Amino acid sequence: MKPAPFAYARVRSVDEAVALLGETAEAKVLAGGQSLIATLNMRLSAPPLLVDINGIDGLEGIAHSDGTVTIGALTRHVEAERSGTIAAHAPLIARAMPHIAHPAIRNRGTIGGSIALADPAAELPACLLALGGDIDIAGPDGTRTVKADDFFRGLFETALGPCDILTGIRIPAASKNTRIGFAELARRHGDYAIVGLAAAAQGDGKGLKNVRLAYFGVGSTPLRQPKAESALSSELNGKSIDAAIAALDLDPPDDVQATGAVKKYLAGVLLRRVIKQLMEPLQ
Amino acid sequence: MNGRNVEISLTVNGETVTESVEPRRTLVDFLRENLALTGSHVGCEHGVCGACTVRLNGEIVRGCLMLAVQCNGAKIETIEGVSDSGEVADLQDAFEKRNALQCGFCTPGMLLTAQELLAHNKAPSRDAIREHISGNYCRCTGYHSIVDAIEAVAQQRGRR
Known part of the structure; x- marks a missing residue:
């Protein structure tokens, strides 16, 4: 099937995204789109507006410092799959990665999108929970951090509010033990x-x-x-x-x-x- | 708000294209309906079958899970492009020789997917081939001959 009509806005900053989400009820964030666009095509959802965050600088990338691995929300699965930092310091993520969908989907799907959607059968939310990671969120009242143990609340329901953007995740880096x-x-x-x-x-x-x-x-x-x-x-x-x-x-x-x-x-x-x-x- | 048209400009198979599209138009529909590039097929329309596989900035993606508006400024390659350039000629030959297609519906997506595997892995095992094409459905061949064809091309390219 084809999606119902919607408006489209490509934003340049997290603030702009949060503001736009506040202006239009039921607007949806478009990141990798590998679940969202499927639901649009099947008309399981029909948001009036898609806020495309792919043009926001600084939301992607993988870093390791002070015993923490940080993964930006827009980091594609394929980047994590090929990352030496993930292999060395976040081996659980590395081990899970080949199980996530198929290559063409991993090229496009984002780490933040997988966590934010919280599909109960998805790999990454479970990895984040097993690792006791943190989720960084930006919203109308500024930024905040939620622990993985408190993030997943129900079926496709998380600590994210309707105007929030998940900006990244942090997990404890692997040690010798x-x-x-x-x-x-x-x-x-x-x-x-x-x-x-x-x-x-x-x-x-x-x-x-x-x-x-x-x-x-x-x-x-x-x-x-x-x-x-x-x-x-x-x-x-x-x-x-x-x-x-x-x-x-x-x-x-x-x-x-x-x-x-x-x-x-x-x-x-x-x-x-x-x-x-x-x-x-x-x- | 409504789905007012958006003007996009992108490169498709090396040619610059400027078109006005509805935001809801998927990339594969844009290629087929606006540009008459019907080599990319529309199967399940929700990311499961892989018939719509195209290359976005050098990497394979699902054409049904991208919006055309997202491709403003992007470089898209379809089966028509990689076929005309001869990039996948050896894969096409091997598919034909080994009966790795029957109806041909999955073949464009299968070829682009195989080409990406061989670009990253010069000598993939049969298991690695099966894993890489796991996102592309074929309802005719039972996959065995497809794996044969991709394996043969990997060996052939390795000898060159």
Whole structure:
């Protein structure tokens, strides 16, 4: 199908974008457009105005300093995929990247757009949650930072207000003790996951501490699993892994890909795979 | 507000084009309807099938997930351009020889996608080829012959 008519404005600054969003109710931000334009084509949404932020200078790029990796909102997936900084200092993002859609979409889609849309089956929101990252936002009342734990609020619902722009994300850079794990099941490479799991932890002797598990594709938002996390944070053996799987607090709804019961079972399968990755120190 | 037309100027296959477009016109519809470049195909119109693949500033994108207005000042290349220049002639030959197409609907997108893979990876494994073309649907071949053709061209180019 073709989109319903809309007006189009290409802005040069974040302030200009925020002001325009304030003037037109239901206006939408256009970044990479890889989800937005699909919904326009299918007429799942019909905003009166698209505010194209692609012309704003300084919203893209990847930087590492003082133990933090900063990724600008307009950074394309492909830039993160090829970035030496991401590979060295944000290995969970690097590991997730090839699973995100297909090359032609990664060339265009943005990191900020993926977080701002918060598709419950998308990889990056779960990675950000597993890493305990921060989201930088600019809005009518100035700038603010929201923690990933407080950002994802419901189905496609986040801490972003209607006139807010997500300007970037920040994640703690990997250290010598950092452990990461990532696994997802999809019918076709690059499709949205049936179930996926992003995880981060610190190595602690033969075990793990500060385990953070973020499941995706199993609820309205990416979901942490505090009970399973603590089961893995004491000692790591067959018994604690079984206990962690038994402690998974998931009630996935049925969808076109699988029933909730299948998804819940697969969540346990993925946890075993991810624990194997978490046990390996980073190279 | 309404969808008032916007004038855009861009390069398509090396030629400068200036046109007035509705903001809602997608890039692939612009190429097909305004410029009569019908080699880029319209399949699913929501980014799943890859039939509309074109190059934007040297990188492949979904023509259905870009608006023409976003392409003001951009450099677009379509299957017509890369075909006329001979850039993908060896891929086209290999596709024909190995029956890597039947109806041909996916072929323009498949060729541009394969060309991008070979530009970044001179000797891709069969798995890497499958992964790279995972965003392009083919309902005729079952993909095997497409992977064969791309692998053969990678080897051929490696020998040159």
